[in-house]
Amino acid sequence: MKNLFINVIIIIAFSSCASTNLVHISVLQPAPVTLPPYIKNVVVVNRTEVSKKSKVFNVIDKAVSLESPNLDKEGSQATITGLSDELKKNNRFDEVTLLTNSGLTTDAPGMFPAPLPWDLIEKYCSDNNADALFSLELFDTKSQIDYSVNKTTIKTVLGNVPAIEQQANMHTIVNAGWRIYEVRGKNILDEASINRTITFHARGINPLLAAQALTDRREAVKEVGNVAGHDYAFNIIPLWVRVTRDYYVRGSASFKIATRKARTGNWDGAAKLWQAEVNNPKRKIAGRACYNMAIINEINGDVDSAIQWAQKAYENYNNHLALSYVNILKNRKIDDVILEDQQPR
Structure with missing residues (x-):
């Protein structure tokens, strides 16, 4: 499905965890009902x-x-x-x-x-x-109807006269x-x-x-x-939905620079800095870098590469966000297969 089905909305928000930020992206989800391709x-x-x-x-x-x-x-x-x-x-x-x-x-x-x-x-x-x-x-x-009463006045030749106004409420x-x-x-x-x-609301005496x-x-x-x-x-009809992803903003000086690049929409520049940290001797930093590489690959529409990077972050470095992210990405792969069937040919 590549980047036809995902585009990035550059809206960054701080998450509750100080080590990560949120990126909001748009993902195309399959329609609830799949019609066979021959139906024209x-x-x-x-x-x-x-x-x-x-x-x-x-x-x-x-x-x-x-x-x-x-x-x-x-x-x-x-x-x-x-x-x-x-x-x-x-x-x-x-x-x-x-x-x-x-x-x-x-x-x-x-x-x-x-x-x-x-x-x-x-x-x-x-x-x-x-x-x-x-x-x-x-x-x-x-429909169901119910009534309520309110005090009001009505104009007559003798002046304003106190009256009870009925309000009818109908729910259809x-x-x-x-x-x-x-x-x-x-x-x-x-x-x-x-x-x-x-x-519906209506009033009368x-x-x-x-x-x-x-x-x-x-x-x-x-x-x-x-x-x-x-x-x-x-x-x-497949539907675009907004989803959020965590990405790491702390780990080394390079992460801080990469974060500033990401905030300005320079994701390729951020990715170069994360790529340079994937073999960092500090396992925590390397795991975060691998995880962030998974994020950038999903942003770029390469879900297969994103899965590989997320798996590496979890399997090699026990990154705590990576396991759930692998499952999210695998579900996206399943959705992509369904989306292929739902596209007109």
Whole structure:
């Protein structure tokens, strides 16, 4: 993966241990879901429309959970749009097809239904020249409302009159669940859900007026659904994260000079000074120098060399930071293999 997957942010902070500083670096981590390299075209569908036989139960559920009939329908459409838009931004795919009226339904509103039959998946993929199908299998909103009272005044023709103001607070949970169907191998590559909570506040001089003020929240639910779609797309996109590494700043006069070079971003200059100390007759200094050489090699994207230097620091000089660092680097090697599979070809 080399230095394509790691770049250095030159931010140095003192750690609690006086002999080390921290360097912050950016590392590319694999996406939670790996798609086979052959998947170039995908189709996105909405399966959350409730089937006829389940509509009676769904109406009851929506009445109990304080939801309007079309809230889930409009929210789910915004969710598949959000996913489709984010997938189109990713050069992983050649074509992303959004089907706003797929005709698919669910018999299990509010929960994951049984997976789609493979003959139906094959039809949708064949009709849309797709290698995989992203299906929104679940979209559900549930709300809870509570009231509180506050003293206030209202203006009348007789002047300001004391009154009790009712405040209504509604907490709406939006739950969106996805499956990814890979048609060639007939595999379900992922099944996951994303939850978001929206809180609304409204006031009125009686509970009914306060509650009525909360009914127009459709746009907020659509917006949250759209964001949930965007967020799910990141399940298949490698993510840059910031991590910290300790490096030694004390040991000899050369370490002090190297530290000043590192602080200015001159890592190559620092590395030359550390390299000169790896055979220092003082074992502690040599171990620290070997460890720092592991750090600079990771910064430069050479994880294999970093592992070798860290192993030398621990095995030959019993450096106390090196053993855990070896394990970190080995995990990075595993991640690099996964990242190779996740890159478009």
